[in-house]
Amino acid sequence: MSPPVPSKILTDDVSLLMVLIDTNPHFWSSIKPHFSFSKFLSHVLAFLNSILLLNQLNQVVVLATGINSCGYVFDSSSGSVSQRAESLLPKLEEFAENDESLSERDDDSGNGVGSSLLSGSLSMALCYIQRVFRSGPLHPQPRILCLHGSPDGPGQYVAIMNSIFSAQRSMVPIDSCVIGIQHSAFLQQASYITGGVYLKPQQLDGLFQYLATVFATDLHSRNFLRLPKPVGVDFRASCFCHKNTIDMGFICSVCLSIFCKHQKKCSTCGSTFGQAKTLDPSASQQR
Amino acid sequence: MANDPSSPVKLNVEFRTIKGHKFTKDGTKQALLNLTQDQGGNYIFEFENFPDRNVCKDFVASAIALSGEAGRTVPEKSAVPIQDEQLSAAEMERRIKLLQEDSDLQKLHKQFVIGGILSEAEFWATRKKLLEQNYSRRPKQRVALKNDMWSTKPLADGQSNRVTFNLTPEIILQIFAEKPAVRQAYLNFVPNKMTEKEFWTKYSRAEYLHSTKNVIAAAAEAAEDEELAVFLKQDDMLVNEARKKIRQVDPTLDMEADEGDDYMHLPIQDHGLPRNDNKDVLDSQYEPYRRSFSQHLNQHAAVVLQGRVIDVELGDTRSVAEALARTKHAELAKDASDVYLDKERLERISRMTEIEDLQAPRDPAVAPLSIKDPRDYFDSQQANAFSTLGDTVSGAKQLKCSVSTREAYCSLKECISEIKFQGLTEPTINSEVAFKVLNGLAQNISSNKYHLGRNPNESILDSLPKITREELLLHWSSIQELLKHFWSSYPITTKYLLTKATKLKDAMSQIYPKLQEIKESVQSDLRHQVSLLVQPMLQALDAAFAHYDADVQNRSARSGERPNGF
Numbered sequence: 040m041s042p043p044v045p046s047k048i049l050t051d052d053v054s055l056l057m058v059l060i061d062t063n064p065h066f067w068s069s070i071k072p073h074f075s076f077s078k079f080l081s082h083v084l085a086f087l088n089s090i091l092l093l094n095q096l097n098q099v100v101v102l103a104t105g106i107n108s109c110g111y112v113f114d115s116s117s118g119s120v121s122q123r124a125e126s127l128l129p130k131l132e133e134f135a136e137n138d139e140s141l142s143e144r145d146d147d148s149g150n151g152v153g154s155s156l157l158s159g160s161l162s163m164a165l166c167y168i169q170r171v172f173r174s175g176p177l178h179p180q181p182r183i184l185c186l187h188g189s190p191d192g193p194g195q196y197v198a199i200m201n202s203i204f205s206a207q208r209s210m211v212p213i214d215s216c217v218i219g220i221q222h223s224a225f226l227q228q229a230s231y232i233t234g235g236v237y238l239k240p241q242q243l244d245g246l247f248q249y250l251a252t253v254f255a256t257d258l259h260s261r262n263f264l265r266l267p268k269p270v271g272v273d274f275r276a277s278c279f280c281h282k283n284t285i286d287m288g289f290i291c292s293v294c295l296s297i298f299c300k301h302q303k304k305c306s307t308c309g310s311t312f313g314q315a316k317t318l319d320p321s322a323s324q325q326r
Numbered sequence: 327m328a329n330d331p332s333s334p335v336k337l338n339v340e341f342r343t344i345k346g347h348k349f350t351k352d353g354t355k356q357a358l359l360n361l362t363q364d365q366g367g368n369y370i371f372e373f374e375n376f377p378d379r380n381v382c383k384d385f386v387a388s389a390i391a392l393s394g395e396a397g398r399t400v401p402e403k404s405a406v407p408i409q410d411e412q413l414s415a416a417e418m419e420r421r422i423k424l425l426q427e428d429s430d431l432q433k434l435h436k437q438f439v440i441g442g443i444l445s446e447a448e449f450w451a452t453r454k455k456l457l458e459q460n461y462s463r464r465p466k467q468r469v470a471l472k473n474d475m476w477s478t479k480p481l482a483d484g485q486s487n488r489v490t491f492n493l494t495p496e497i498i499l500q501i502f503a504e505k506p507a508v509r510q511a512y513l514n515f516v517p518n519k520m521t522e523k524e525f526w527t528k529y530s531r532a533e534y535l536h537s538t539k540n541v542i543a544a545a546a547e548a549a550e551d552e553e554l555a556v557f558l559k560q561d562d563m564l565v566n567e568a569r570k571k572i573r574q575v576d577p578t579l580d581m582e583a584d585e586g587d588d589y590m591h592l593p594i595q596d597h598g599l600p601r602n603d604n605k606d607v608l609d610s611q612y613e614p615y616r617r618s619f620s621q622h623l624n625q626h627a628a629v630v631l632q633g634r635v636i637d638v639e640l641g642d643t644r645s646v647a648e649a650l651a652r653t654k655h656a657e658l659a660k661d662a663s664d665v666y667l668d669k670e671r672l673e674r675i676s677r678m679t680e681i682e683d684l685q686a687p688r689d690p691a692v693a694p695l696s697i698k699d700p701r702d703y704f705d706s707q708q709a710n711a712f713s714t715l716g717d718t719v720s721g722a723k724q725l726k727c728s729v730s731t732r733e734a735y736c737s738l739k740e741c742i743s744e745i746k747f748q749g750l751t752e753p754t755i756n757s758e759v760a761f762k763v764l765n766g767l768a769q770n771i772s773s774n775k776y777h778l779g780r781n782p783n784e785s786i787l788d789s790l791p792k793i794t795r796e797e798l799l800l801h802w803s804s805i806q807e808l809l810k811h812f813w814s815s816y817p818i819t820t821k822y823l824l825t826k827a828t829k830l831k832d833a834m835s836q837i838y839p840k841l842q843e844i845k846e847s848v849q850s851d852l853r854h855q856v857s858l859l860v861q862p863m864l865q866a867l868d869a870a871f872a873h874y875d876a877d878v879q880n881r882s883a884r885s886g887e888r889p890n891g892f
Contacts, residue, residue, distance in 0.1 A: 064734030067741075076741035078751070085754040128746045132739055139735040245763035247755045252767055267770050 053179040054257040055098040055171060056090055057164040058083070060112075062103045062135060063155040063189040066219065070188065074243040079218070080128075082247040083186065087124035090255060091115055098179055100167060101127055102160045104187070105138035106153055109160040111167075154192030157185070157225065161202040161213075168211055180258045182212045182235070185226055188219030196225070203229045212236075214254050218243060227269065236266050279306065347386050352376045359383055420457050421450065433800060434807055443833045444811060448826075452810065493526055498643055501529075502650050503629045506567070512647050522643060790852065797844060798859065801837055805863055808834050812870055818877065831874050834867055 060083065067076045087099050101113035101124075112134055113127035161183070168181040183206065206213055212235035215226035222239060230237035240249045253266055278285050278299040289298045294308040304311050348360040357379040362368040373379035425432045438444040450457065502509040508529065516525050528551070535543060729737075790798070812830045815823045841860050848856045 062738065064731065064738045065729070068729045068734045068737050071737070076738055077744045080741065080745050081750045081754060084745075084750060125750075128742055132742045132746075135735060135739050135742065139732070142731055240763075241766060242759060242763055245755060245759040248760040248763040249767070252764065265771050267767060 049096060049177050049179070050094075051180070051259045052257040053094055053096045054090075055100070055168070055179040055181040057167065057181065057183045058087065058099065058101045059157070059160045059164060059183065059185045059187070060101060060103050061155050061157075061185075061187045061189055061218070062105050062131070062138070063152065064135075064139075065106070065152045066155070066189045069152055070219070074218070078244070079186075079246065082250065084124045084127075085247055086250040086255070087113075089251060091121060091124070093255065093257075095121075096179060099124070100164075102163055103131060103134045104155045104157055104160040105134065106155050107138050107141035108134075109156050109163055110134045110137070111163070152189060154195065155187075155189040156195070157187060157189075157192075158195040158198035158202060161185075161199065161206075165202060165205055165209070165211070168209065172209070182214065182258060184214045184216065184254055185229075186216050186218060187223060187226060188217065190219065190221060191223050191225045199225050199229070203232050206233045212258065214238075216240065216246075216249065216254060218246070237269055238267055347383065347390065349379065349383050352380070359386065361386065417457075424453075424456055430803060434803060437804060438807065438833075443808075443829050448811060493530075495643070495646075499646055500629065502647055503632075504625050506654065509647050509650055512643070513651060516644065790848065790856065794844060794848060794856075797840075798856075801841060801844075802863060805834070805837060805866065808837075809866060809870060812874075816873070816877070818881075827874065827877075831871065834870060838864070838867055 087101070090097055090099055097115075099113070099115045100111065103110055103112045112130040113122075113124065115121050115124075164183050168183075171178050171181060203213065206229070211233065213226075213229040213233045214235040215223065215230050215237045217223050217226060217237075217239040227237050229235070236253055238249060238253055240246060256264060256266075278288055279296045280298055280300070280302075285297070285299050289301055290296070291298070291305040291308065291310060291312070293310045294305065296305055296307040298305075302312065346362045348362065350356060350358045357373040357376045359371045359373065359379055359382055360368055361371070371379075371382070373382065425435055435449060439446055439449050502512070512525060516522050520528075531547075535547060788795075808830050812827060812834070815827050815830075818824050818827060841863060845853065845857050845860055
């Protein structure tokens with residue numbers, strides 16, 4: 040870790056940026072005609088270097104999110120001199136090798152793009168940040184930037200939500216830049232809950248401009264800037280029977296499953312419901 | 327006014343005004359009946375004879391009683407507790423406290439009750455739960471038994487040989503609770519054999535003897551005085567109780583408890599405590615007169631922890647003794663009849679001492695768990711998220727990957743090495759593209775500015791000036807209160823409800839223009855948001871007005887047929 044910093048230099052716009060890069064090979068080969076991984080990397084590397092230029096004490100850590108593993112590929116504070124972002128390339132190659140070796144033989148081909156291990160890299164990023172918190176009272180302000188493109192894996196839902204709440208608790212914003220075709224519900228929630236920025240760039244070959252405009256600012260300066268945000272996050276539940284979005288419905292008191300109509304029995308946990316109480320019309324209140 | 331049969335004036339007084347009646351005793355000179363009014367005047371009637379007067383007296387008594395009740399029930403019958411509500415001081419206090427704590431409630435109260443729109447009773451009728459909560463928050467504590475043991479060191483007068491003991495009812499209660507033999511003796515001896523004072527004197531003597539720890543003297547005195555002996559000997563009743571308690575211990579819960587915990591039967595050597603003084607081996611005849619401090623302490627502790635078992639006034643010693651005896655008897659009876667409990671205990675013991683390895687395999691006593699696939703739930707959430715973001719096209723599109731894993735990894739690695747050798751592209755980004763991106767972002771941000779606050783967690787209310795916000799919230803809560811009362815008074819069956827509904831409607835129509843004003847007073851960029859907020863309030867009020875008008879029309883149509891209204 041870097042030597043302790045005298046307080047005069049550590050101003051409030053010093054940031055620690057954790058970047059999570061999606062290295063799902065299926066995703067990148069499926070998106071190949073529009074945007075290649077090499078172009079993506081060139082934009083990202085330029086962006087990382089510019090972050091390191093913004094302030095002498097800025098720190099950048101890059102994690103690669105594969106489909107079988109996650110790993111650290113770059114840490115700007117390692118070594119005696121702050122390194123340039125290009126030094127992540129050999130490590131990234133190594134990581135890709137490793138990830139490949141972990142995947143099973145005769146894998147699914149033509150089976151659609153699988154999801155990458157976002158929950159794993161989020162957790163690793165949060166652990167690194169915790170270590171920084173415990174290194175002393177003087178530390179840069181951490182935030183996480185997810186460059187993600189793979190679709191969301193439903194099996195990771197609980198783990199990702201846990202990471203999100205943990206980030207919220209530590210007050211670490213999670214910014215998301217979605218490079219895939221689809222929006223990501225997980226990242227949308229993550230950015231909303233932790234107070235980060237969610238963006239899906241319209242033009243991927245201008246990725247660097249997006250990154251530099253929106254995601255380069257440190258947390259302190261964000262108080263004075265207006266950054267793009269989605270119109271709203273839809274937190275409405277959907278009923279378990281029809282998958283419709285509902286505002287008012289019935290909930291099982293045992294397992295909290297949601298139904299749009301009164302049912303005799305809960306389809307999830309099997310508990311039977313009692314009679315519904317009919318409202319007294321003279322006492323009903325109009326809203 | 328003397329009785330004048332020829333006078334044309336007839337006396338007609340309503341019984342309601344008559345508060346009391348007085349009469350002369352039978353056998354005195356005159357048979358008079360004096361009816362007193364509450365304002366102070368009274369009417370005196372003279373009768374010919376006493377029987378007549380008595381008949382009238384009885385009639386008057388019942389009439390007064392009846393009218394007294396009637397006076398009270400009349401307001402209740404109209405089903406409305408209006409101003410005649412008898413509030414106890416505690417109730418008033420509660421209400422005032424509640425109003426002081428909650429300023430919003432106070433504002434509402436001021437607005438409606440003091441403004442005359444709602445009455446006190448109506449206002450509080452729907453808030454009973456709040457009052458109760460307040461009330462029950464105050465803990466109802468009872469004073470427990472004192473923990474200090476009655477000091478056996480009496481006040482010894484240095485000069486004379488007198489020793490004084492102080493006995494209060496509280497102490498007596500404790501003595502009876504701790505020493506059942508004393509209680510039994512009290513019930514037996516007093517008042518037959520001796521008075522209470524004598525009883526307590528004897529008891530004090532016994533205590534004094536014990537405090538001197540002179541066992542031989544104790545034995546000697548006991549031999550002389552039978553009653554004293556009762557106090558000096560061991561307490562058999564206590565012994566039995568302790569034994570029973572031990573038997574009732576559930577071995578499945580407390581494996582350690584056994585006969586050794588029976589503190590009454592242990593030898594007097596205080597177990598474990600070093601006995602430093604005389605290990606004199608006394609004759610066995612003196613054994614019963616020894617008393618062990620540890621036994622006494624244990625018993626005292628048990629009684630204190632049990633707390634107060636009886637609720638009798640402490641003044642009368644005998645009733646206290648009887649009450650305690652009754653409780654003990656009840657306990658005994660319950661235990662004796664609890665055969666079922668015993669059986670259950672044995673069953674449980676046998677079940678718990680089973681050795682699991684030696685048991686035959688048993689069917690699981692649980693139903694299998696059926697958990698649904700979280701994917702079902704998640705997929706629908708995803709659809710939601712996409713629809714919000716306006717992503718209509720690609721929401722359903724699935725990315726197709728027709729390449730095998732190995733190939734995919736290969737291309738990935740190729741890309742990486744490409745950069746490694748070629749370095750970053752120059753320029754990183756095309757300037758036109760960059761310009762376009764920047765414009766697009768700027769436009770996006772500026773268009774969003776008018777829809778939302780600075781961060782999505784902020785609500786529109788926070789961006790309003792403070793006064794407007796307070797006003798809006800106050801109006802909202804007042805409208806809710808008014809609507810609640812308004813809708814609950816329908817269907818209108820009595821005149822009272824009609825007046826109430828009219829009053830409420832007038833109050834609501836006063837708030838209506840105020841809301842319009844607020845809408846207009848806000849800055850132009852917030853106007854749309856505020857009107858969105860105010861809209862449901864106006865809708866609710868409109869619905870109430872419509873209902874009221876329709877009802878009035880109906881009523882006038884109906885009363886047109888029936889000339890005398892309802």
